Amino acid sequence: MDSKTAIKVENLYKSFGKGDAYISVIEGASFEVQKGELVALVAPSGAGKTTLLMMIGCVEDPTSGSIWLGDEKVYDGKWLTKETRRIRREKIGFIFQAHYLIPFLNIIENVTLVPQTNGVSKEQSEKEALELLKYFDIEDKARSMPSELSGGQNQRAAIARALANKPQIILADEPTAALDTKRSVDVVKMLKKIATEQNVAVIMVTHDEAMLPLCDRVLTIENKKVVSKKSDKTKIL
Numbered sequence: 001m002d003s004k005t006a007i008k009v010e011n012l013y014k015s016f017g018k019g020d021a022y023i024s025v026i027e028g029a030s031f032e033v034q035k036g037e038l039v040a041l042v043a044p045s046g047a048g049k050t051t052l053l054m055m056i057g058c059v060e061d062p063t064s065g066s067i068w069l070g071d072e073k074v075y076d077g078k079w080l081t082k083e084t085r086r087i088r089r090e091k092i093g094f095i096f097q098a099h100y101l102i103p104f105l106n107i108i109e110n111v112t113l114v115p116q117t118n119g120v121s122k123e124q125s126e127k128e129a130l131e132l133l134k135y136f137d138i139e140d141k142a143r144s145m146p147s148e149l150s151g152g153q154n155q156r157a158a159i160a161r162a163l164a165n166k167p168q169i170i171l172a173d174e175p176t177a178a179l180d181t182k183r184s185v186d187v188v189k190m191l192k193k194i195a196t197e198q199n200v201a202v203i204m205v206t207h208d209e210a211m212l213p214l215c216d217r218v219l220t221i222e223n224k225k226v227v228s229k230k231s232d233k234t235k236i237l
Ligand SMILES: Nc1ncnc2c1ncn2[C@@H]1O[C@H](COP(=O)(O)OP(=O)(O)OP(=O)(O)O)[C@@H](O)[C@H]1O
Pocket: 016, 017, 023, 025, 043, 044, 045, 046, 047, 048, 049, 050, 051, 052
């Protein structure tokens, strides 16, 4: 695979259930996302956006097809490793609509949880976490609990957490849904900055058209397939 490609999906199918409960969601999706790209994933509710992110994130089993993450082929009709958890931990950072910070851990404990699970020392992971929190302008909140932060601060902490294990890929499912337009623009600009500076591929599900000019490209799901469109960067926010 091209060394610039972070995600490659080929002829991916996904259905759920059997008999009366059978539903086909994705039928033969093929697309790539390059390193350094911030791509918006836009499609109507129920079209399969979350399902697609969860398959790329090795959380949801595809029905058939192939998935490459970086230079590793991870799925080809079946998972090619028993350790999908390792792939998730090593390569992927997830950001969700609700921030999902663990409420009984303070901010720095939330951010250092995965690196420490991966074997990074407490001292080293805290040093790196503080740098990330500084980058997101919430360094002073390191020892605060999530309930003591605003929505935007919590979402920035959640992005810091997603970055803490230095992922090659960030999968963000409506990360700005709970934020006002100004905060949303800040978060998306930050994701673009991370993509560019750290050569990370970001797929961001959004229903907010105002965010699209900030993205490099738009992916949509049409006829159960993934279609790539240019984002309109000429629109002024
Ligand atoms: N575990 C499951 N079992 C059965 N059907 C499912 C399951 N997960 C998702 N679906 C179905 O798959 C389709 C796609 O769901 P998905 O959550 O991916 O949509 P979405 O595009 O993320 O929608 P939204 O914008 O509302 O979040 C829906 O019809 C949903 O009901």
